[in-house]
Amino acid sequence: MAKSLLFIPDISGYTKFIQTTEIEHSQHVISELLEVLINANTQKLQLAEIEGDALFFYKQDEVPSQENLLAQIETMFTAFYSHLQRLEKYRICPCNACATAPNLQLKIIAHTGDLSHIEVHGTRKPFGEKVIEAHRLLKNSVESDNYTLISRSLALEIQLSPYYSSKLFRFRQGSDSYDDKDLEYLYSLIDREQLSLPSLEEPTRVSFNRPPNILLEKTFPIAAENLMEYISNYSYRSNWVKGVDNFEFNENEITRIGTKHTCVIDGKDLNFSTVITDAEDNELVYGEVTSDAPFLDELNQFFIITPISDTESQLKSEIYWHINSPAKRLFANLFVKPVLKKNTEKALERLHDFVIEESIKAA
Known part of the structure; x- marks a missing residue:
């Protein structure tokens, strides 16, 4: 059986954001961001589930090349921060949710392995050890809320070197123990200043040099x-x-x-x-x-x-x-x-x- 890709973009700071801001607008902000991430799916990944602040994608029996995987990760980070930039620049709402939305960050977990499936209420979902491992990797010791993490098994599959370095990515090695099992990974902090975010037009302020009608x-x-x-x-x-x-x-x-x-x-x-x-x-x-x-x-x-x-x-x-x-x-x-x-x-x-x-x- 060919290996599959498991891919989880997760919005960092979600819990604090939801708990300390206006609930309706915070929900709208998260909903918009999740939709932006879904629309940034360039590798035809299948969406298994929306998990509150995260999306669980997978690609059955296929793992993208190193180039395509890193491009997909960069595309999602770019889309995410482009939308936050738009929220900030065109904001008119004074509430805390809208004011603090630009503080949200993103982490993306990528893993690989053989997948099984389970059907619940007519919906077929990935199931098994590798799915559990991918979600375990969300709880790691990386000292940042803005990074991508690629499991060692996936790094070996796509021949990603622990010393890989580019304008955006500078990978380091790490590992954590889950259920008495060590999982090794590569991770790279993401500097949003290195993302090619599109420039936004200055908002037009309408003015009149006469009294209102x-x-x-x-x-x-x-x-x-x-x-x-x-x-x-x-x-x-x-x-x-x-x-x-x-x-x-x-x-x-x-x-x-x-x-x-x-x-x-x-x-x-x-x-x-x-x-x-x-x-x-x-x-x-x-x-x-x-x-x-x-x-x-x-x-x-x-x-x-x-x-x-x-x-x-x-x-x-x-x-x-x-x-x-x-x-x-x-x-x-x-x-x-x-x-x-x-x-x-x-x-x-x-x-x-x-x-x-x-x-x-x-x-």
């Missing part, structure tokens, strides 16, 4: 960070924005600059992108722009939240539009503006009521 303000009995969540998390929109048939968005993604969502109204799609504008240091800002609003060439709405105390905040809603046609501008001022202002006032009132209802539930 509509300006509304309202005080809310809630902390600024929590109000920001109710506004920027699209799963709450139906509680305070009425007249929309459906809100379409990625439920597993945290809202950040560039995030897309769609409002379906009378069968028509209004596509929005998340944007930001300049604000004071103590202000939180969420903004969105669309080119699909009727009679308007472009519509920008900003929610600017200023903390008053730990339990109170001031919300300012600014709406700007751009119209090329003079006739349309006149129509917008006469007919669109009163309707949009009234609808926005009602939405803020419903948001205020929703905030109070949620506070009562939490009490």
Whole structure:
């Protein structure tokens, strides 16, 4: 029987991250990272299981070459840190989960051996001693949370020298005892500065050198960070924005600059992108722009939240539009503006009521 590859990317710092940050956003961050790692699978590895903070891949009766295995490892590290870089650069959420996500790290364990399988509820999974060994190797004495570890048996299989060195990899030898059995391995710490991370565009800050077409303000009995969540998390929109048939968005993604969502109204799609504008240091800002609003060439709405105390905040809603046609501008001022202002006032009132209802539930 040909040997198989066992391959486990594991997110370091997961337990502390989950326990000390906002649970919903921390789950979203981990979900996004796991999806990024799955999409970075270039060697056609089979996904056996998602194990909380880790992915268990295998390649049945085949072990990639040394070159392909190291390339796969580098690809996953690059994808992982590229996504963390994106989370940090385009972040608008002030919560601890989003703020501390860039501190997460990655380790990848690779092992080899003969595989057996077990079927559970119709799902066939790798089973046996080598699977246990691969998972045992996650608990090792490497003094880092950011590395790749290749078992000695796999290193011999792909002819990987203990002295192998490249721009990214510099392998060392190690061993640990598990169940009275020594397992030897090679490991290399990974310096993220040596990864070829793609450059990211600077986030565009939308600004206007004129007053807003509509300006509304309202005080809310809630902390600024929590109000920001109710506004920027699209799963709450139906509680305070009425007249929309459906809100379409990625439920597993945290809202950040560039995030897309769609409002379906009378069968028509209004596509929005998340944007930001300049604000004071103590202000939180969420903004969105669309080119699909009727009679308007472009519509920008900003929610600017200023903390008053730990339990109170001031919300300012600014709406700007751009119209090329003079006739349309006149129509917008006469007919669109009163309707949009009234609808926005009602939405803020419903948001205020929703905030109070949620506070009562939490009490």
